[in-house]
Amino acid sequence: VAKEAAISLPADSPVLAMFKDAALKLNDRQDRHERLVKLSRDITIESKRIIFLLHSAITEEAAEKAVKEAKERLEKLTKGPIKSIGLELENIPAYLHSRAVTAGLQEFIEARTFCSLMESKVIITWSEVQKEFQYVIKGDEDERVVVTLLTQTDYMLGIADLTGELMRKAINSISSGESQACFHACQVVRDLYTGYLGLFCMGKELARKMSTTRNNVAKVEAAVYALRVRGGEAPPLLLLPVKPEWETIEHSDDEGFY
Amino acid sequence: VAKEAAISLPADSPVLAMFKDAALKLNDRQDRHERLVKLSRDITIESKRIIFLLHSAITEEAAEKAVKEAKERLEKLTKGPIKSIGLELENIPAYLHSRAVTAGLQEFIEARTFCSLMESKVIITWSEVQKEFQYVIKGDEDERVVVTLLTQTDYMLGIADLTGELMRKAINSISSGESQACFHACQVVRDLYTGYLGLFCMGKELARKMSTTRNNVAKVEAAVYALRVRGGEAPPLLLLPVKPEWETIEHSDDEGFY
Amino acid sequence: MSGNHVVNTIFSDFQKSLDEEQELREVIRNICKDVDQISRKITTVLQVIHHNQAEIGQACLQARELFEKASEGYGKLKEAVPSTDYYKYQDHWRFMTQRYCFLISLTIWLEKGILAPHDTVASVLGISAVEEKEGFHLDIEDYLVGLLHLCSELSRLAVNSVTRGDYEKPLQISKFVMELNAGFRLLNLKNDHLRKRFDALKYDVKKIEEVVYDLSIRGLLPKAQQSTEEA
Amino acid sequence: MSGNHVVNTIFSDFQKSLDEEQELREVIRNICKDVDQISRKITTVLQVIHHNQAEIGQACLQARELFEKASEGYGKLKEAVPSTDYYKYQDHWRFMTQRYCFLISLTIWLEKGILAPHDTVASVLGISAVEEKEGFHLDIEDYLVGLLHLCSELSRLAVNSVTRGDYEKPLQISKFVMELNAGFRLLNLKNDHLRKRFDALKYDVKKIEEVVYDLSIRGLLPKAQQSTEEA
Amino acid sequence: MSGNHVVNTIFSDFQKSLDEEQELREVIRNICKDVDQISRKITTVLQVIHHNQAEIGQACLQARELFEKASEGYGKLKEAVPSTDYYKYQDHWRFMTQRYCFLISLTIWLEKGILAPHDTVASVLGISAVEEKEGFHLDIEDYLVGLLHLCSELSRLAVNSVTRGDYEKPLQISKFVMELNAGFRLLNLKNDHLRKRFDALKYDVKKIEEVVYDLSIRGLLPKAQQSTEEA
Amino acid sequence: MSGNHVVNTIFSDFQKSLDEEQELREVIRNICKDVDQISRKITTVLQVIHHNQAEIGQACLQARELFEKASEGYGKLKEAVPSTDYYKYQDHWRFMTQRYCFLISLTIWLEKGILAPHDTVASVLGISAVEEKEGFHLDIEDYLVGLLHLCSELSRLAVNSVTRGDYEKPLQISKFVMELNAGFRLLNLKNDHLRKRFDALKYDVKKIEEVVYDLSIRGLLPKAQQSTEEA
Amino acid sequence: MSGNHVVNTIFSDFQKSLDEEQELREVIRNICKDVDQISRKITTVLQVIHHNQAEIGQACLQARELFEKASEGYGKLKEAVPSTDYYKYQDHWRFMTQRYCFLISLTIWLEKGILAPHDTVASVLGISAVEEKEGFHLDIEDYLVGLLHLCSELSRLAVNSVTRGDYEKPLQISKFVMELNAGFRLLNLKNDHLRKRFDALKYDVKKIEEVVYDLSIRGLLPKAQQSTEEA
Amino acid sequence: MSGNHVVNTIFSDFQKSLDEEQELREVIRNICKDVDQISRKITTVLQVIHHNQAEIGQACLQARELFEKASEGYGKLKEAVPSTDYYKYQDHWRFMTQRYCFLISLTIWLEKGILAPHDTVASVLGISAVEEKEGFHLDIEDYLVGLLHLCSELSRLAVNSVTRGDYEKPLQISKFVMELNAGFRLLNLKNDHLRKRFDALKYDVKKIEEVVYDLSIRGLLPKAQQSTEEA
């Protein structure tokens, strides 16, 4: 029976038609998914490189230059692969493929917010980034708007990773002698940590990143601590105890430091 | 000190030169790795589709047609992405990137050997496949040979997965009434299992696939068992017990079956 | 500090959206709970087909009534879920919808012996069969999983029909499931869950084959059928 | 059966290659064990730099002698490992080679105060610095990891030098490590191990900075140095 | 110091409570060990039902005697566990109790062919069926898990009965398990363990249906039965 | 049929008990959600202690107000949970209660510099500290886990106080944590979670000791302290 | 310095003992490697029983010859391992010994259809069955794990025998495995590994019972058997 | 049946051996529990060294008394464990013994400033230092792990001594730990646990060196010391 039935599925069989149709749909999905994964990978790699670029600037002018270049490269991403995601999903429910693109978008957010912090000391918000993901497409006669979906969760996941980059930035600033930058980075990491602490029902993925965030806070706080206690700022004289003789030597040289 | 030193690394510093050189090398590696991973992904996807194609043939002529198409598509892989891997690694130690391409090559082996089994009931060997991975490149004046490395381990890992496809094939043959094909597939799976059982120091990855292979043997044996005991061959009359009356009815109709 | 203010805004905005999502999920969960309960009732109602031929028609009628109710539930779901967020919340109704696809296609098979098309099943649930940028619809994968459930149930039915002395149904089932089997072979499946379910289809097919074989060997196949078989 | 025969051949061929590989690994392991033991000796010999300024020169000489021996070991390794299979067996000597890169670059720094280039380190081990299709060489990543070990050891040396009353070395170390730090920042690291080691470099840098600061604040910096600093 | 005193009190109080709990757990563990050993004996005694029809009655008697002993053990447990702490220590006896529920309901089914109600099973163990205000009781979930074990064992018994030539038992089992199946299907289960066990029930059901099918197609169903079936 | 009746009763009884439990869990979950949300607010409020000395008092006041609210929640919880079922539902509030123990003991330490005893913490939450005959209480284990959280937070505070130029707090913290450490060391812990948290205590202790060391070696210890130390 | 001397002695003593242990492990590893390789050969040789009835006798002979060789290897092992250190090095041969227990008991079952007792298996390996005062022995746990492997292999053999048309073997296997099953059920197992393997036994038992069932319902049971069964 | 008899014997023998082992483990566990409790007391007693120089001597005396008690416990252990089974049950006392090695070597260092040799530590516990032909001994690995714990504790002590104004101890510690470090560096370790603990030693060394550095740069090194250092 089987053999017969299997072979003899007539060309006009509704069953055959249904499955052919289903096969088309499923193949479309899979192919699309593959394309999106590739786009996501490209975004990830370039975002990581942009972050690297932003770290590598040591002097203020180098930083300005780096930020400028980073902005250009971020824009290329926005107008390149990220736009392609939007186009790919123009007529498709965006959440259907959110897992394919989440890694790339998170890494992009990490780079984008890192850049905005270095530029203006302020973190670009979700809705601002989402706005950057809107594209006006000019057809032959009309225009249409295409949007690449950035879920707020992806944005927040990217920000959570940002604390790691800020921690690195802070410690780097110490080794290049910029303690103000270090204090600033420290306070941003603290503020972000406090923000995450207050979140409720934040979802598994985000919760998983909390312990890393906590470690980042500890590292950055240890760095500013060391800066204060060992490397820097003269301690307020009022707090000084009776000076043992060896302290005299120490402080005689303390003038003019920093 | 730091700031100064960091910025002032003079353009002719040997340290700077060394690191610039290292940066180039590392970037090359990473970019190459990315390209290879993409090739590997492409090979994986197409190989899976070829396996699917080979499964979908039910009748003998359909199978012939499928094998023919599969061979063509396999050749396209060999002459396309697999060749690209070889070219990519023409002057590079091949094992350096073996992890980037292992997934794709394993899946290819699964498809390639499955196809060879369906075509000639024989599994194409490692050295035969390795031969297929040799390419003569014609330059302007001279010729050179490029080889894509196929490690024997990747080949064996592909074969281990082949048992799964053979198991599926065997059970499919039952539902399409081809018990000979089923028995053949069963024996091949058994032989492969016996082969793996005899291996010594086979390496972690292969050892990890053993339990799946064992399950595949169990499934395929259960299938031929069912075929014998329930679905088919008249049991040798000698072994028959005293027939209860209901057995008479049964056997009166048994003539001519199969 | 303006930086700090931005950070605060970021988190309070996010918390707000989290809260809204949470609330929405609660609403969805409650709707699904009710609709799911109905599906369980339908399952019980349709169990009778394995033991009592005579009551099959009645069972289908009852199922139909309950589908109406379920359809109301799906209506509420459709209203509750933002039109762009179908796949965001899909996990809440995924298994349930698969079960409905199974139940509906089973009922239609029992009623008319045919395969319920994707859009028919969708329309029984009062939702769209087409996947668009926005909107609540019947995912094709869920529909297909439902059909695999159906094959499984039909293999059981083949066995129980024989016990009940009905030697025709197994053949009807055999033909139907073979067709579906041939159809499924056209799909190049990657999806884990669907693939896994599909791999199990072979065992259902095998079981049905055995039943038909058992009947054939004993000359219990209905006449008309038998001659075709031998041909 | 020819099919069975082919299967047998496949497995016996594979077992043969497995056996050969196993044997080769044994050979490699034995060579590495000896070479590794030498590295441990050198490490001990060089420990003296933390406690005894006067013996540093002597320690370097001893280290040099032992490097010769190690180089013989690497010679054997080079012979044993098929020229195409460097990366197949790399794990056997990876950590050891990183340690040698550290020890050699430390020795050279102690001797001449300069960074030992990649090819110099390789030549001390008697192997190539160039990565080609075939051949045993000094992997650039291992060389870089060795340099990171060096920075770590130098930060320790900076601390201990001060204890010993040597206030010049910290400054020398500071300059050297800062340069390396600047260099490393040029690398866009992905590699997990190297990246992780690099992330720790910051702490070494910080420690050295603190030492220099402690000296500067107490006017303990060598004169020449101090004026540069204040400038 | 008073601060110190507070600290000391806290910790010594806690150590005391830790020790008491430890001791209690030891007592519970020892009781459970004995009672569990009895359950293992009963399991072995009842294995005979699969191979020897004639000894079933005897086996039930033996089981009954051992239940008495087990009941004494449960008495001790009840005494040992404080009324508020049933759920704190439940894990100690949970699996064992499930096994007893299985064994008792199997014995009763073998004796009378009926389903042992919750309170009957509880009374065989000498404990209450209700989670009264305070106290040790037979958790209904454990009772239900026991019933699921029973279904599994009965599906095995159906198979072995046929081997032994007893063609009546499978039908009896079929009816019994179908009823239980229908009951379970109505439950809206959340509980993970129970749920998982329940999901396995369908395999038992299928197995039993196939046994009945095998008998039916070969005309081996007992006469009386057969006519009823056809009716 | 009477058998069927028994079955039905069993399952409908069970469904009823399932539903009731489900409902109760829902109630508990909802209360816990609210109370937990408050705890997060308090956590956020108290974060200020790490970077703003001046606002600590204010933060404590805010925390106190929020504790009042939480206490109302605990009141509801106490009412909702039957006296025998504390351990059945404990998982719902366990982590939350540990967080409250931490928050309350932190607040009290900030206010008065003393260790909040078990019953004080319990009374802030409006519940009993003793596992009385029947009833909702503050499990001592949860209290202790809360104290371990406290030590961890205080070690962070020691670091940040110094950064802020407050050189007294580290000493105060050091004394406090050392006492707790001594207490914990006497415990013979079996419990996995508590044990694991306890194992982390030694890192907190070490960190605090190093902070005090850093101050001491730089002569930054407050006067009074120093003389005591030297005595 | 005397302190230094003490340190040196300690470490050189320890290095010596480390080296000796290392060497001994090397010896053990090498012996085990050879013996293990033999076990794999035997495993492969015995695979033929699943598809070739005629060659079973021959396979047993081959296995016997290889056991002799293995026994020599165990002799060396016994000599190499100090009497007090059996448990120190047990991990080296544990899995291998379990495999031998399986292979020997399988061979003996194939030859004579009986269970190979513990001491018989031990004597085939040329070692003692008792953990005497001092010495290398066959741990009973390893023996039992081997028996569980045997049951598993026999369940596979039952299936394949039927495929081959041998309807007697399943019954023989059924009796044999049931007895072992009854034995195992009496054990109060703590050991994790043995326990886990034992839990899988029930699946083997079920599979065998179903094979016998399949034969029985089709009247394929050998005559003698059938009458006994019916008696 | 004789086959059956064999089976029964095997399993009852095994159960007997299982029970005996179980009982022995219980005995060992109980002894270890008591001895472990003593070790915890000693740990607490010795904590005082970090905060109170004056009470160190007293603490050592107390520790000595408690070692006597522990030694009695080890006596019982020695008696309980069969001479061939040391390694079978080693896990029961392994961690505890390592802690004792730490505590004893710490006490001896505090008393005399010297390294306690392996046999001295063993004799304090009343056991042999050699793995004699048969018997309970102090495994050298456990002894070494104890020494690594000691280094860790001493690095903490160095920090706390400075806080307390004792600037001599750090130097004494530094010398002692450096010697141990040199010893350990020569070992070619395979063992995972020891290796891992050893890898942590470098952090202790670094910490101690930094403490000495801090003293040195501030001119706080004791005079005698200072001149030696400069020499």
Ligand SMILES: [Mn+2]
């Ligand atoms: Mn990052």
Ligand SMILES: [Mn+2]
């Ligand atoms: Mn595959």
